[in-house]
Amino acid sequence: MRPELFFDLDETLPLFYRVGPVWELVRGLPRFVEHSFALGMAKKISPALRLAYYFRRVYLGRKVAIGAGTVIFPGAYIGEGVIIGRNCRIGQNATLRGPLILFDDCVVGPAGEVVHSIFFPGARAAHKNFIGDSLIGSRANLGAGSETANWKLDGSEIGFWVGEERVQTGLTKFGAVIGDGSSIGGNSVFQPGALLGKNSRVGPLVAVPNRYFPDGTVLKS
Numbered sequence: 001m002r003p004e005l006f007f008d009l010d011e012t013l014p015l016f017y018r019v020g021p022v023w024e025l026v027r028g029l030p031r032f033v034e035h036s037f038a039l040g041m042a043k044k045i046s047p048a049l050r051l052a053y054y055f056r057r058v059y060l061g062r063k064v065a066i067g068a069g070t071v072i073f074p075g076a077y078i079g080e081g082v083i084i085g086r087n088c089r090i091g092q093n094a095t096l097r098g099p100l101i102l103f104d105d106c107v108v109g110p111a112g113e114v115v116h117s118i119f120f121p122g123a124r125a126a127h128k129n130f131i132g133d134s135l136i137g138s139r140a141n142l143g144a145g146s147e148t149a150n151w152k153l154d155g156s157e158i159g160f161w162v163g164e165e166r167v168q169t170g171l172t173k174f175g176a177v178i179g180d181g182s183s184i185g186g187n188s189v190f191q192p193g194a195l196l197g198k199n200s201r202v203g204p205l206v207a208v209p210n211r212y213f214p215d216g217t218v219l220k221s
Contacts, residue, residue, distance in 0.1 A: 134175030
């Protein structure tokens, strides 16, 4: 269950090596974001740019990085510890709460909410999505209203199934892992701990259980 099973990692993503199972990326995200700012890989926006966004009715926390070419529409809320790459699009009234990393060419659409997650390059959650404590692969596309549930009602540890074996993550908040190139239908919901391999397809209105699904899986309602 290493990250390479779900994502094509290379030397441009050095923070994600040697982290163990893929869910350790979620656990380590606060440290990744802090190191990115401390090492100069992410640079806080200037006071002048902050003021310009203020007049566009965009709220920005004090520790926010925004790449060149990114467009943020009015009404967006971007909290502390958020890193946004180049050429991203953040829709009207979207909410981003850190620690959070959006790599280049990502989309968070109108009224979407993304919390404590990583979007790899080109990931899209374009319409009214909730993504929490999750990892969204490169070029993955989440249809309108699709969501990741990120905690159990009783607050207990989150696990998932691989065949007949139960694997515990040690996390009480963990959403989903969606592999590179996957496509998710509208209003589908991922249960806490669902792991979806690369180039998979999920139809609309599907409740994806907390299991590991290999590359190329197709789930239909």
